[in-house]
Amino acid sequence: MKVELKIWRYDASTGDRALKPYEVDVSDEATLLDTLDVVKDKVDGTLAYRKSCRMMICGSCGMRVDGGAVLACKTRIMDIVEDGHVPVISAMGNLPIVKDLVVDMDPFWQKMQAVKPYLEPRLDRATEKENIVTQERMDVIHKESLCINCGCCVSECNSMESDPDFLGPAALAKGFRFVGDARDGATVERLERYSEAHGIWDCTRCYFCNERCPKGVDPRDAIAKIGAEIYSEGMLSDKGARHAQVFDMSTRATGYLLETALVPYTDPLKAMDVKFAMQMARAGKVPNPLKPHRARKLDEVRKLHKVLKTQEKDARAQKRAGVSVDREEAGS
Ligand code: SF4
Numbered sequence: 001m002k003v004e005l006k007i008w009r010y011d012a013s014t015g016d017r018a019l020k021p022y023e024v025d026v027s028d029e030a031t032l033l034d035t036l037d038v039v040k041d042k043v044d045g046t047l048a049y050r051k052s053c054r055m056m057i058c059g060s061c062g063m064r065v066d067g068g069a070v071l072a073c074k075t076r077i078m079d080i081v082e083d084g085h086v087p088v089i090s091a092m093g094n095l096p097i098v099k100d101l102v103v104d105m106d107p108f109w110q111k112m113q114a115v116k117p118y119l120e121p122r123l124d125r126a127t128e129k130e131n132i133v134t135q136e137r138m139d140v141i142h143k144e145s146l147c148i149n150c151g152c153c154v155s156e157c158n159s160m161e162s163d164p165d166f167l168g169p170a171a172l173a174k175g176f177r178f179v180g181d182a183r184d185g186a187t188v189e190r191l192e193r194y195s196e197a198h199g200i201w202d203c204t205r206c207y208f209c210n211e212r213c214p215k216g217v218d219p220r221d222a223i224a225k226i227g228a229e230i231y232s233e234g235m236l237s238d239k240g241a242r243h244a245q246v247f248d249m250s251t252r253a254t255g256y257l258l259e260t261a262l263v264p265y266t267d268p269l270k271a272m273d274v275k276f277a278m279q280m281a282r283a284g285k286v287p288n289p290l291k292p293h294r295a296r297k298l299d300e301v302r303k304l305h306k307v308l309k310t311q312e313k314d315a316r317a318q319k320r321a322g323v324s325v326d327r328e329e330a331g332s
Pocket residue numbers: 153156157158159160168169202203204205206207208209210219220223
């Protein structure tokens with residue numbers, strides 16, 4: 001199969017960038033990584049990219065195809081070119097380019113380190129033998145444990161684009177992997193750290209990280225789970241947490257979001273900004289505070305609210321119980 005592709009080349013010594021066209025023959029089963037190997041072997045040996053396992057395990061071969069991050073070894077080239085499309089291959093975003101398709105992963109690892117990506121055991125539960133955790137408890141962090149540190153989510157994170165210090169989807173997903181681990185004893189410290197400036201509340205919920213993650217980790221969902229933990233621990237000092245609280249309070253009270261409470265509760269200073277208030281009013285965002293909307297089936301909304309609160313409480317109790325199966329039950 002004849003394949004045409006264009007690759008953004010970057011020369012670190014001069015800072016020059018150029019979009020170069022290539023045409024190679026590959027088998028019908030070839031992946032993008034196989035195709036780059038052919039380009040490097042037969043056309044231009046100076047092309048730089050990373051690879052190792054060739055089977056979606058090592059996380060080395062992250063790059064962009066037509067502006068979206070993928071693992072090159074997971075991407076079938078035929079799926080891209082069969083309609084005559086010529087793909088543009090470039091380095092991942094939000095990370096400095098070292099050469100061609102190779103990025104500097106140091107900022108990625110620094111953020112990983114910042115979330116303490118290791119178990120801090122509950123020493124109050126230290127036992128003579130190993131702790132055994134139920135499958136059910138491990139299922140809570142199953143998705144987050146699948147991360148291969150490829151950086152595809154970070155590449156497409158639009159919050160990181162405007163704030164390079166944002167912890168980002170990969171590090172926060174890793175954070176939840178330990179927040180949700182029944183054996184970990186540093187939950188509160190972790191939640192405090194992840195809710196500081198540049199932490200979870202800076203996520204814009206664009207969901208690009210979920211869309212691009214090749215392993216189904218769904219980092220945005222992990223961020224939401226951390227948010228729920230922070231909220232249930234009563235850590236409401238951040239505007240993001242208070243914003244979530246207004247949703248909680250107002251849906252319980254009226255079945256709707258009380259927009260008149262949203263700004264004053266989330267950001268009291270902003271609420272005193274007359275110009276902003278006028279803009280809100282003109283946009284129809286200030287309903288009569290004396291006659292708030294009420295959902296027709298408010299009792300059902302409240303029942304739903306109660307079910308969710310009970311579920312949250314049970315999940316917290318389970319987490320506090322920690323390693324919840326004793327050895328006899330686990331059959332050891
Ligand atoms: S959902 Fe949040 S973390 Fe994920 S890419 Fe968007 S801004 Fe980044």
